[in-house]
Amino acid sequence: MNNEVKEFTVKNTLPTSAIGKEVSNGNPLVSHKFGADPYALVFENRVYLYMTADQLEYDGEGNVVDNTYGSINKLSVISSADLMNWTDHGFIHAAGPDGAAKWAMQSWAPAVTHKKINGEDKFFLYFANNASGIGVLTSDSPLGPWVDPIGRALIDRTDKEAEGVTWLFDPAVLVDDDGKGYLYYGGGVPDGQDEMPNTSRVIELGEDMISLVGDPAIIPAPFMFENAGINRLNGKYYYTYCSNFFNGDRPEGSPPAGEIAYMVSDTPMGPWRYMGTILKNPGHFFGIGGNNHHVIFEFHNQLYIAYHAQTLAKSMNIANGYRSTHLNYVYINEDGTIEEIVADYKGVSQIHALNPYKRVEAETIGWQAGVTTEPLSPNEMAMNSLANRVLSELHDGDWGAISQVDFGSDGARNFKVSVLPGTVEGYIELRLNSPEGVLIGQLVIPAQGDSQLNGYVEFAQTVTDAIGTQDLYLVFKGATDRELFKIDYWRFEK
Template sequence: MNIKKRPVWLKIAVTVSIITVLLFSYFHFFQNSTHETVENPSNSLSAYVMEDVLVLTQGEETNYEVHIVMNEIPTDIVELTSEIRIPEVLEVTDVILNGEKNIKADHIEFDLMDNGIELQLNNRDDSPIILASHDEREKIVIIKMRLKKELYEEMTDEIKVERLEVVHSDKLSETYDVTGAKSIVNYTPPKTAIGKQPPNGNPLVSHKFGADPYVLVFEDRVYIYATHDVLEYDENDNVVENTYGNINRLSVISSDDLVNWTDHGEIVAAGPEGAAKWATQSWAPAVAQKVIDGEDKFFIYFANNASGIGVLTSDSPTGPWVDPIGEALILRSTPGVEDVTWLFDPAVLIDDDGRAYIYFGGGIPEGQYEMPNTARVMELGDDMVSVVGEAKPIPAPFMFENAGINKVGDTYYFTYCSNFYDGDRPEGSPPPGEIAYMTSDSPMGPWEYQGTILRNPYHFFGVGGNNHHAMFEFHDTYYIAYHAQTLSKEMGVPMGYRSTHLNKVYFNEDGTIQEIKADLEGVESVKHLNPFQRVEAETMAWNAGVQVEKADTNEENNHTTNIVITDINTGDWIAVSGVDFGDGASEFSASVATETNGGMIELRLGHPEGDLIGSLTVTNTGGWNQWKTVSTEVLVEGVHDLYLVFSGSSDHNLFRFEHWKFD
């Protein structure tokens, strides 16, 4: 909403500057000595403000500064005056003559008036004002301003030069037409987060979706791999139901505290450009790590729709990934899977003896709702990219999909999503769409049904769908990752687009699992974030408006491809939780790139409009892939949630942001 304020008039001699970011297009002064306004192209006087737009921030503590520039002052001018309209929210605190560098006059004075400020520029001895340099970008006057009060609502106004008058040495005066000499002044409040509101921990990220989560814990860090849901549209650009048919990428995020999540981008797993070109889709990944020949090796098992399961390998949990066998690992021809309706949704367990097992399957043969008998377990080869023997059935009551496997103590827990059969169920059977579990003393069974642990997402969030999960242990605590349509619901498109959530899992003394309560609150952090080491900009607890993408980063001639924050607009922000500044930090630095005029990063505590601890100006770096590290002074100590709020004069795409650090 735009707020129209009562205008204030600023009279200013010579030319005007209006703080931090204002646009004054060139304007010409026209002579009026014969009562006719006639432009004099041979000796055109022009003046402008260096900045395009004055972008205001919320707090009164921010000072603004703009610069007025003139190209020439006639040699016999002894006085300059001007009137300038400014928004009511601003007050002028000082007007400074740039005398040391360019303009030679010994007297500058401004008086507050009911309608603004009257400023007069002259020499006390009435000698002519001298313009030392004819460089058109030489600053003449600097105007300093501040807000009269904090801003909370969006506003747009303008600063406009209404009159410029010069007095010659013969005491004759001339008034110049300054029509069009104006600047835009605006304030855009920080945007509201969508889908994940501070201080909630769920969903884990809100700048993209992530379904069918699976978890790998490696080197004290949690990696979550997910189906990369993306919005689908019809011919009229309306969002439609997720068909899942176009999904050939997997998403990866990670965290060492379970609150601040780093986006590692997407794995192009299937399709013509994918690692597994034989596959058309990549759904519901499972991930494992194993030391082979003394080296860490990583394995992703994924579903090619429901027709088979493939495998990719890497030397890193974030890739790059390759297809080691060039075909599916599990197909209809695999022994023991002939009667499985859906060959998908794998889970993997590497046992204490080093032997590995893959769990998979789902679907309901005609009429067999109570005991579909479509869950399977099979041993993997030592190389993790082959299978051994024959797949064995797991008699999971009302099985639907989503195999899960964990070993806690000496007990194996097989978990799965129950089907949505709407008829009568025997007492003790799992209700529709819930996570159920079975236990065994062996990874291959036999299995005993125990009950359910997680209700359908509809029970908690008012939006349902399938129920997909993975349990894991981190810092001696068990957690469950599961998906729900909370983000897409908040976006107004609850049409099968899912996001990953986390909650704790509690075991009873007898080994049974307590019922899990899903919520938006999520889990608490297991550690504070260290701001004195490099933090990737795509590490976020919360955000509003931004996106991420891969970009070439060549700072200091070190060419790499990295994930960066992009699509940064005024009012966008990112935030990290629990930043421990210890006894204090004095400097903030950031790696940025832009081919525009850039913008500003405001550093605020606790809220997008919280206490300001520093502001970093970003200027043109020479290109979107030309990265520079810029820094600013700050003053902060203790533990805080840190918000990085973006602003600038451009309508969109201010700059790219790669990483940051405090010192």
């Protein structure tokens, strides 16, 4: 369908303001939902981030209360090819009666890896059932469907692998160059053992990645608290963790409270040498503290650290333990030490511009104001697969933006978008570089009743002045008290 630009017949309100992730900033990565305890998987030129799915909790009067973590049984997943525009893949229903692992009550702090077994790609997701066990899910894709291959915890509180571990959680996983896998886990502080809790472990995984080999080894991490991390860098093994919050005297050279510290070894199971700290507590950078959780990964020959902070919650005035994921750079010195990391709202640079001439999922967002996403298919939970999602809750003045869209020197002439019309007529304004920037096209989305439309329909609109690399804004207009429509995908034509 083709629509011509026409004057609005509804109130032309000012665009909604962005909250949390402000325009031009990269952090937090997304602002329409929370996501904590990030873990990264790099596969086929995309970074997938798997996170604890923090969700707001309320009291009987509807007030937001502190995050208890007790009701979290899903994992949140986003991905990006450019590290600025992130696609929301929704949630993995990991635990609970509707989850893949029905024996588990919660799903916290995932760790994900990829390994070829018998020539086929296999994906393994390890998660914490609160602090009482480590579960494992498997898939043939980074996006599922996910299944529980063993029907129980990989490591349970009653197993010998849990002896001496206060908190049986926060896994990390490494597949070494020889194909052997290793699982890192544990945390907590026994009474009187703040300086050397000895609650962190590493154990070899079986060839199938869902069984254990031998006995675990203790990682003697000073002032250990939680959050295992593991990387093989320049032939050395780097174990990273969050230090505890002991407020007494610490020996010189010990990690301060709530910081990311690291140790180095020549083998994946130790012995380990303590090196120092690399990332201060989020409170140092953002004015609001809390626990500190991270993962280090390599993408296009650059090291990054993903970590969480309560920046989105702070901007919403609900800083009650609800966390969001951020990205910053990591640099290794010639002597193998890690430079201290500076966390900030700016984040990292976009790796490359986005190609608008391929299908772009509408749930791919650089910045946004007032929008969210939901599953295209209502049976996402039953499939336990990260099904396609759509951009939703689109009201008058809301908008979504994509950073650095490369229209090329010849520019675009046409825009196509798949939309589920609502019960009232709405509009999509295509603007450059701001919600009130140059208008390159305007689509009219008729109401379902007026057009007798059924399901998602692809609309088309000619555009002008879409040349070069620009930020693209989709601004939504219509009746102020109604959800206007939902968007599945869009693309431009040259």
